[in-house]
Amino acid sequence: GIQVEQSPPDLILQEGANSTLRCNFSDSVNNLQWFHQNPWGQLINLFYIPSGTKQNGRLSATTVATERYSLLYISSSQTTDSGVYFCAVTSGSRLTFGEGTQLTVNP
């Protein structure tokens, strides 16, 4: 099946710093989603981005489907950005998740 790799696995930032999270996938996909999992386990939809670039406030994402990667940018990070960020791709209607990036933003 399709493989999804996320990097880095862990990231520690000071409040106000910028960061880039990467997601590589092993085959062509129909859909790609980025999620933020809060400490209570809720997966919050950030982006639905099978290709191209989208922005939502301090967050933006770019997917280059032909090169099989996606990037999530977080600017001016805040402590509330802490948590696990997952990339998930659709193959055969199911979402296949990466292992996530654990982000910690310190005040």
Added chain:
Amino acid sequence: DAGVTQSPTHLIKTRGQQVTLRCSPKSGHDTVSWYQQALGQGPQFIFQYYEEEERQRGNFPDRFSGHQFPNYSSELNVNALLLGDSALYLCASSPGPGLTNEQFFGPGTRLTVL
């Protein structure tokens, strides 16, 4: 607009018991998928229900079964519980089973098997 809801929030069972988890999809959605998330890992696909039938299944044993009702809500049943079944169980809904449909997740049910 109600999002995806799941019940119960937490559950504690002992080995060998059976458990039923419930999910109501987001308004306007007719497809429900279930995922298992072990501690420190990404969610793993269990199965998907559409039109009251199981459409796709991940690599999970037959102890895991499900059902979808005419109102699109769904249940996940796990029989003969093992310690390794302890996990966060997530339900996701989407507007149809299509390959490009965005999925939205509920808050999850945390199952502990003792």
